[in-house]
Amino acid sequence: MYTIEKTHEIADKIFEIWVNAPHVARNARAGQFVIIRTDETGERIPLTISRASGDLVRIVFMAVGKTTHALAAIKAGDAIADIVGPLGHPSEIKAWGTCVIVGGGAGIANTPCIAEALKAAGNTVIGIIGARNAGMLILEDEMREACDELHVTTDDGSKGRHGFAADVLKEIVAERKVDAVWIIGPTIMMKITSMATKKKGIKTFVSLNPIMVDGTGMCGSCRCQVAGKTVFACVDGPEFDAHEVNFDQLMQRQRYYMDQEKEALARWNQHVCSCGEGR
Amino acid sequence: MGDRPADIRVRDFLEVDCGLTADEAVAEANRCLGCKKPACVDGCPVNIDIPAFIGLIAERKFTEAALSIKTQNMLPAICGRVCPQETQCEVLCILGKKEKPVRIGQLERFAADEERRTGIKAPVKKAATGKKVAVVGSGPAGITAAGELAKEGHSVVMYESLHLPGGVLTYGIPSFRLPKDIVKAELDQVLSLGVEVKLNHFVGRSVPLDELLSYDAVLLGTGAGLPYFMGISGEHLNGVYSANEFLTRVNLMHADRFPEYDTPIAKSSRVVVVGGGNVAMDAARTARRMGAKVTLVYRRRAEDLPARLAEVHHAEEEGIEFITCANPTRILGEQVVTGIECIRMKMCELDASGRPSAVPINGDTFTIDCDVVIQAIGQGPNPVLVREIQGLERGRAGNVVADGDGRTAHPKIFAAGDVTTGAATVILAMGGAKKAAQSINSLLATR
Ligand SMILES: Cc1cc2nc3c(=O)[nH]c(=O)nc-3n(C[C@H](O)[C@H](O)[C@H](O)COP(=O)(O)OP(=O)(O)OC[C@H]3O[C@@H](n4cnc5c(N)ncnc54)[C@H](O)[C@@H]3O)c2cc1C
Ligand SMILES: Cc1cc2nc3c(=O)[nH]c(=O)nc-3n(C[C@H](O)[C@H](O)[C@H](O)COP(=O)(O)OP(=O)(O)OC[C@H]3O[C@@H](n4cnc5c(N)ncnc54)[C@H](O)[C@@H]3O)c2cc1C
Ligand code: FES
Numbered sequence: 001m002y003t004i005e006k007t008h009e010i011a012d013k014i015f016e017i018w019v020n021a022p023h024v025a026r027n028a029r030a031g032q033f034v035i036i037r038t039d040e041t042g043e044r045i046p047l048t049i050s051r052a053s054g055d056l057v058r059i060v061f062m063a064v065g066k067t068t069h070a071l072a073a074i075k076a077g078d079a080i081a082d083i084v085g086p087l088g089h090p091s092e093i094k095a096w097g098t099c100v101i102v103g104g105g106a107g108i109a110n111t112p113c114i115a116e117a118l119k120a121a122g123n124t125v126i127g128i129i130g131a132r133n134a135g136m137l138i139l140e141d142e143m144r145e146a147c148d149e150l151h152v153t154t155d156d157g158s159k160g161r162h163g164f165a166a167d168v169l170k171e172i173v174a175e176r177k178v179d180a181v182w183i184i185g186p187t188i189m190m191k192i193t194s195m196a197t198k199k200k201g202i203k204t205f206v207s208l209n210p211i212m213v214d215g216t217g218m219c220g221s222c223r224c225q226v227a228g229k230t231v232f233a234c235v236d237g238p239e240f241d242a243h244e245v246n247f248d249q250l251m252q253r254q255r256y257y258m259d260q261e262k263e264a265l266a267r268w269n270q271h272v273c274s275c276g277e278g279r
Numbered sequence: 280m281g282d283r284p285a286d287i288r289v290r291d292f293l294e295v296d297c298g299l300t301a302d303e304a305v306a307e308a309n310r311c312l313g314c315k316k317p318a319c320v321d322g323c324p325v326n327i328d329i330p331a332f333i334g335l336i337a338e339r340k341f342t343e344a345a346l347s348i349k350t351q352n353m354l355p356a357i358c359g360r361v362c363p364q365e366t367q368c369e370v371l372c373i374l375g376k377k378e379k380p381v382r383i384g385q386l387e388r389f390a391a392d393e394e395r396r397t398g399i400k401a402p403v404k405k406a407a408t409g410k411k412v413a414v415v416g417s418g419p420a421g422i423t424a425a426g427e428l429a430k431e432g433h434s435v436v437m438y439e440s441l442h443l444p445g446g447v448l449t450y451g452i453p454s455f456r457l458p459k460d461i462v463k464a465e466l467d468q469v470l471s472l473g474v475e476v477k478l479n480h481f482v483g484r485s486v487p488l489d490e491l492l493s494y495d496a497v498l499l500g501t502g503a504g505l506p507y508f509m510g511i512s513g514e515h516l517n518g519v520y521s522a523n524e525f526l527t528r529v530n531l532m533h534a535d536r537f538p539e540y541d542t543p544i545a546k547s548s549r550v551v552v553v554g555g556g557n558v559a560m561d562a563a564r565t566a567r568r569m570g571a572k573v574t575l576v577y578r579r580r581a582e583d584l585p586a587r588l589a590e591v592h593h594a595e596e597e598g599i600e601f602i603t604c605a606n607p608t609r610i611l612g613e614q615v616v617t618g619i620e621c622i623r624m625k626m627c628e629l630d631a632s633g634r635p636s637a638v639p640i641n642g643d644t645f646t647i648d649c650d651v652v653i654q655a656i657g658q659g660p661n662p663v664l665v666r667e668i669q670g671l672e673r674g675r676a677g678n679v680v681a682d683g684d685g686r687t688a689h690p691k692i693f694a695a696g697d698v699t700t701g702a703a704t705v706i707l708a709m710g711g712a713k714k715a716a717q718s719i720n721s722l723l724a725t726r
Binding site for chain 2: 037044083086260
């Protein structure tokens, strides 16, 4: 069992929790992830390591389905059954020159650590973070701290620029020389945003989020197509060259269990109502 | 007691084979001639003294029989169930020449089950040596090595990336062949020797290599968990699984009990399994138990099926349809699988493996409607850790090259099980692990 030390709703339906997991925390690097299981009947779900500090690992997630709702309902001092990691390859941190880090929605969870690591490697780091509205924007302070320059967008204009992160990225690559770009967020956002860098051939990384089970290369559930080849996102990624990724296929695979996910969430909501637990 | 009727057992995941009663076991044991030079023992990869334990069963000394087996094999309830005795010990039994061989596997299982029923005594171990050994992986190889090394008094830390120990015994082999409480009981007994188990530790990531190499010795037992895919079109459709994924969702995550358990699995009415080995049989029979009509497609002839004969019979009894001499060419569907196209095969000259090679018959294709395709065409060694260790020699299939005693090219690192051989058997993994443990012992004795 792994104790949850702190938990906090940092934005609308977005939570951060700090888990005591020395084996993960001490070895984690930017871009890697964990797989957690809340309890004996739980599913194994992957979440990015948003930050590691001492023996603690921070994960930041949006409550979307059964497992993330259950995780959000856990109180500080309680524990989760399992956390394995760090999994996957770290981000490719080196002296690129000028880097742009784009985070969308809960994907911003991933970006401060990558920005910090790139900064420490001597890069000029430009951040762009976008959310549906001001209430759903996360980790702005950390990004402002980590980046040389930060742009904020919201879909409804309630904060920062009215529009999408992709709009800002387009302008930046049109005006300046950019050497590497990271785009992390919902799959559709990564697909659309990465088009902004394709023509110019700017090296662009996206962090793929297929459905996973073990996270160690043993099941193939996480297989994606990159450059026409089958890769296992958990061990070959999760970051890949955006311009080679078959996003449509990834989105198709993400939808496979939609019916069961709805059923599981409905059951959870019923459970919360009947025992008065949760938020 | 024999097998439970097929029409009943396909509705649950309880054990198919009910084993022997005490009287049946004693009667079977009395058939053993107690040969002076027992051929059966030569067939056993861990050299169990077979006539000795069978003699004890004949005398109704069941616990003593189990203890006798355990001097050579710490997992008798497991091996009694899953070992291919028909090609190892039983095939060499003298009685087999005239009538049926002694049912050694059933007797092994019986003795172990009796001992467990009456309470397992903790194994004894030697005084602490102060040496530390890391074991990577908790499958049959890791468990066996950990047990052997702990008995010698070394302090053993066993790392496992999943949330439960056991490797394939836990996530792969279904409970209707190998009940999970039995796996747990036998593993617990080995662990009670004082082995420290660190679950959720993916070595190479959660444990950096320098930390791993700070142990006095390391045993790699990381198995052959990498699933192969055929590389045909349609493989990315929803509803295409590797056997590993399908079996893991059910055995490890209990997706068959969704929504009581959170992990989902396809709601399928028509499943095609590709392959002909034990893994394919397990996947097919698991899918059958979840209510689907199941067809197995195998590229060679029925007599070439690599699965154990008993498992093929079990699958047939349970209503699995076999299509032999056919091979999938593509998987059909828009987003979700709707069918699979196959081509008929003809048999030609013997190939390197001694089996006739199967060659497609041009144009002779047919389609099977289905909503799930499970590929059980083999697994390779998990490359993630081994490719990162400097100084290890790797074979063509990605396996770790080790000599007959588990020594690798790295002086501190030993290896056993599927990671050295490619997908093989439980007992070969255990036999390899015992040898590797002895090599580690000799190494530590010289320090
Ligand atoms: C490498 C990686 C890193 C991720 N990091 C984060 C993160 O930092 N923050 C965050 O909010 N989300 C992250 N995700 C997504 C997160 O795993 C899903 O939101 C979570 O699994 C949803 O579970 P659920 O039961 O709450 O929702 P469900 O109702 O089960 O599913 C909602 C959606 O999540 C996806 N999903 C469901 N089960 C899994 C699974 N086992 N593996 C992967 N995806 C699944 C489905 O495609 C579905 O569209 C990451 C995914 C991956 C692969
Ligand atoms: C479905 C199926 C049915 C089978 N049926 C039979 C049968 O009836 N009879 C028989 O004899 N054999 C059978 N086999 C084969 C048999 O199970 C294997 O040969 C045997 O389990 C190999 O043991 P192992 O210890 O080498 O590896 P495994 O059992 O594969 O165990 C390896 C373990 O190492 C862990 N691991 C891997 N990498 C790391 C890492 N970096 N850090 C930490 N942990 C790691 C894995 O998670 C796994 O738990 C079957 C196999 C399958 C898949
Ligand atoms: S999650 Fe199983 S192989 Fe990647």
